[in-house]
Amino acid sequence: MSEDCIFCKIAKKEIPTEFVYEDENVVSFRDLNPQAPVHVLVIPKEHYSSIREVTDKEVFAHLMYGVQKTAEKLNLKEFRTVINTGAAAGQTVFHIHVHVLAGRDLLWPPG
Ligand code: AMP
Numbered sequence: 001m002s003e004d005c006i007f008c009k010i011a012k013k014e015i016p017t018e019f020v021y022e023d024e025n026v027v028s029f030r031d032l033n034p035q036a037p038v039h040v041l042v043i044p045k046e047h048y049s050s051i052r053e054v055t056d057k058e059v060f061a062h063l064m065y066g067v068q069k070t071a072e073k074l075n076l077k078e079f080r081t082v083i084n085t086g087a088a089a090g091q092t093v094f095h096i097h098v099h100v101l102a103g104r105d106l107l108w109p110p111g
Contacts, residue, residue, distance in 0.1 A: 002047040007095035011045045021073050025059075026066035028100070037103025038074060042066040049094040050085045063098055070100055080106040 002008050009015045011027050020028045020040050031039040042063055048054045067081055079102035084091040 002049075002095070005047055005095050007041075007043050007093055007097065008047050011043060021066060021070045023062075023066070023069070025062035028066055028070040031099070035099075036101040036106065038076065038079070038101065040070055040074070040100045042070055042098040042100060043095060048096045050091060050096050051083060052085060054096065059096075063096070067098055067100055074102075076100070076102045078102065078106075080108070 006015070010017045010029060017027075017029045020030065021042075022028075024045075026042055026044050028040050028042040031041055044059050044062055046056075046059065048059065054060065070076075071079055079100050082099040082101065083096070084099075
């Protein structure tokens, strides 16, 4: 747990949040400021600031499993996953998270 980390507080249920999916390693929940009709964040319960700080490769498996289970729960057949690493790449919350986006045209690159 990192003390002032909002996602740690969500994972620890210190901030009441409805989870889309939860297991012993990860939780997922709706993004506060959705960028698509479906926009969910999957996070590990353990704190790592970003991909760069992850020291246990199992965390990556847990995160991807969380993405799969989250998509299953929401009955998503097609979706995009995004991980921002570092402020210049758009990371604003420094607890690793995978964005799961669906429900609109998500082709990349756009146009
Ligand atoms: P990133 O820009 O990749 O770091 O993504 C952080 C995401 O967290 C943004 O899409 C925010 O809208 C979202 N966010 C920030 N605080 C909360 C919160 N308390 N609950 C849900 N989503 C949040």
